[in-house]
Amino acid sequence: MYHATIVVTLRHSILDPQGKAVEHAIHSLSAGRVSNVRIGKQIQCAIDAPSRTEAAGIADTICKKLLANPVMEDYTVTIEERA
């Protein structure tokens, strides 16, 4: 059993209005000099596969087909083995 952590983020060249809104909210809290806020999604799941390579392949497939929009978003996959 493997545990996958997938992070989907907007590409750097794409404007992130949600991040901009959060940045303005942080400034109105006077919480400190925070800039360049960007917001992404983190998906965690358990994958039942015979090997780490197959688990990574499954994670890659679900990213490409479902979780990420390859035109606008990048994704990273981290696979950990779990007992």
Next chain:
Amino acid sequence: MYHATIVVTLRHSILDPQGKAVEHAIHSLSAGRVSNVRIGKQIQCAIDAPSRTEAAGIADTICKKLLANPVMEDYTVTIEERA
């Protein structure tokens, strides 16, 4: 200048309907035996602070006041130094 990566996730005891919906979608793709899908938010930002401790303090403040709902959500903060 520090770079903060904040991950906000629902507590384990709280149902994650968004994760359940994604899990059903993965099953309908027949992409593999994927279970226990949970979805969180990842926030990346640059923090201008004199020390790592102060940067971590600022990140903690914005999590508590703005980004996370402490009743339902947990958060982790990772601080990296950037040139």
